[in-house]
Amino acid sequence: MKTFCGRANPTTGSMEWLEEDEDYDYHQEIARSRYADMLHDKDRNTKYYQGIRAAVCRVKERGEKAIVLDIGTGTGLLSMMAASAGADFCYAIEVFKPMANAAVKIVEKNGFHDKIKVINKHSTEVTVGPDGDMQCRANILVTELFDTELIGEGALPTYEHAHKYLVQEGCEAVPHRATVYVQLVESKRMWSWNKLFPVHVEAEDGEKIIVCPSEVENCPGVPSVCDIQLNQMPSTDFTILSDVVTMFSVDFSKPIRSASTYYRVQLEPVKSGKAQIVLSWWDIDMDPSGTINCTMAPYWVKSTSAFQWRDHWMQCVYFLPNEEPVLQGEKVDLTACRDEYSLWYKLQKARGEEESKADVRVESPVCRCQAHLLWNRPRFGELNDQNRTRQYNKSLMKVLKTDSVCLCISDGSLLPVLAHYLGAKQFFRANNLEDKIKIIEARPELLTPSHLEDKKISVLVGEPFFTTSLLPWHNLYFWYARTAVASHLTSDVTILPQSASLHMMIVEFQDLWRIRSPCGICEGFDVRTMDDMIQNSLNFRESKEAEPHPLWEYPCKSLSDPQEVLTFDFRETVPQHCVSTKGSVNLVRKGKSHGAVLWMEYHLTADISVNTGLLQISNEKGNCEWNPHCKQAVYFFSSVIESEVLSDLPSAVTYAIKFDTKTGEITMDFKL
Ligand code: SAH
DSSP states (O other): OEEEEEEEOTTTOOEEEEEEETTHHHHHHHHTOSHHHHHTOHHHHHHHHHHHHHHHHHHHHTTOOOEEEEESOTTTHHHHHHHHTTOSEEEEEOOSHHHHHHHHHHHHHTTOTTTEEEEOSOGGGOOBSTTSSBSSOEEEEEEOOOOTTSSTTSHHHHHHHHHHHTEEEEEEEESOEEEEEEEEEEOHHHHTTTSOOOEEEEETTEEEEEOOOHHHHTOOOOOSOEEEOGGGSOGGGOEEOSOOEEEEEEETTSOOOOSOEEEEEEEOOSSOEEEEEEEEEEEEESSTTSOSEEEOOOTTTSTTGGGSOOSSSOEEEEEEEEEEEEOTTOOEEEEEEEOSSOEEEEEEEOOOHHHHHHOOOOOOOOOSSSHHHHSOHHHHHHHTOHHHHHHHHHHHHHHOOTTOEEEEESTTOSHHHHHHHTTOSEEEEEOOOOTTEEEEOSOGGGOOGGGGTTOOEEEEEOOOOOTTOOSGGGGGHHHHHHHHTGGGEEEEEEEESOEEEEEEEEEEESSGGGGGSOOOEETTEEOHHHHHHHHHHHHHTGGGOOEEEOGGGSOEEESBOOEEEEEEETTSOOOSSOEEEEEEEEBOSOSOEEEEEEEEEEESSSSOEEESSEEEEOSTTOBEEEOTTOOEEEEEEEEEEOOSSGGGSOSEEEEEEEEETTTTEEEEEEEO
């Protein structure tokens, strides 16, 4: 079956109707899934295996048959571990059909088809009884239903149901228990992801400060989890205000209540400061005694944590609704509220038992100021970047004249405000304060002279930034919008940025390569069926596509010098013909060529640029420093060339990169 799906093209802005295969969503989901990352997580796998062996032993020692329920079996891995450990029978539940199909094949291939029954259902639909999916209730419950926030993938309601209907009382559970830890910190860097700091404008008549409206200042923000690779956050970027404390634990072997609740702990600050952020992570004990422990603790808590890299489980950053001054030694109450799927925090002065019970409000934070809906966390960080603002400030000063008529095309941009403070008299802003800035609610191609009060635009500006952009070059939408408004521009219009360039570099990733690398054999089980399925989905459409990743979180080493590969001149309209380039880039360091990274640089004026990608190569080893607010495009090579010595490497990688001006898409091909 084919379906037509409508979507706005992020680069050209035009509405497209694409004929999609029925399986299109599946392929997308499989191609970008985290299954490979999980199966490469050796620490996780070995600890599950140990925990499962121990649970099967405990049941057998009681003289019982070991009947396993594995909820969310994926490839069938944990069920195969259980069967190998001597379990008598496993019910492997998987809701995602393509994965359940793969599990059937994998179980068969590894010779466990008589011990494992794969059931393609959501666990809450599973029936028990002589004619049911399961003959009887299980006495071992194995799951891996956790996300970085622990409960975000619905582990609690799933466990609640399983204990009521699918497992015996007193069952063994692997993992046995999860514990959530918190630490209070002050961090200007992380706080800048949730609040708008005052913007300093250097005008000719002195410095002016744009302050954030109080609605934004006092807004608690949005409830969505902020999960990051905290191990990439240098210790100089935050100040620890409390010890690490246990917020709450969940015992998975006992009945579970998923209904909203709260937990409260008392903290004694180890330092005075501004409490802004709660950092949080969890660990799981695979057995009741807690000897088999798998932890997400960051490097300053557990020094070896950086070696256990994983992307499917990271750490959480929670923003307190407001920053609170705390004093060393003066106790405070930290409350964690949760519903079935998410958590949020609040901090109060420590009070008596009764008093504190009286006032527990468990509504999750909702953005009242709109800004948190318009700007995501990296975008807040970008707008708060004073160095970046300075570049726009300087370049606007160069191009603005007192009689300029300006139009800004960018989503949720502060440029109009900046320009206003710099003295621009007439300002229009398309798409998205005062009398001096007129907001036009029209798409660029629908702009009419009356929107502009019959004036011609003499300065067209953009950051450019659009919320619909996923890949760096999607912001070329600015170029299309500029083309659409061409008839409203004066003949000597100034366009800022005047041009953009696409840059490329070959890299070796420290860890990120794992997410797209085949697993082959995992803990002795052949999971190549899953590798093939992922490869098939990648080939379905994505094969020649790059994917966005915030590389400040994913260390890599440059193997080639960065190279400018394409330029886009915004002073001209978008050309009819395609823009393409071919060339080769020399490998200058030994290492594994995992892929190419691509990013955009915007040339605001002839001598002022903002870079959304590589900031610098920090040392002779080739370690890279990336723009912390932007995602870069990563194109993974299908085969990795590895070499110990430079002379064994191909000396160059050849590339062909094409920008199709009709579709706005950039396609690429590399040969090693
Ligand atoms: N157990 C595998 C895969 C874990 S990923 C492993 O450890 O490698 C979690 C899987 O659980 C996903 O495939 C997801 O589709 C599935 N899932 C999540 N909740 C489920 C539920 N309630 N019932 C059935 N499957 C579920």
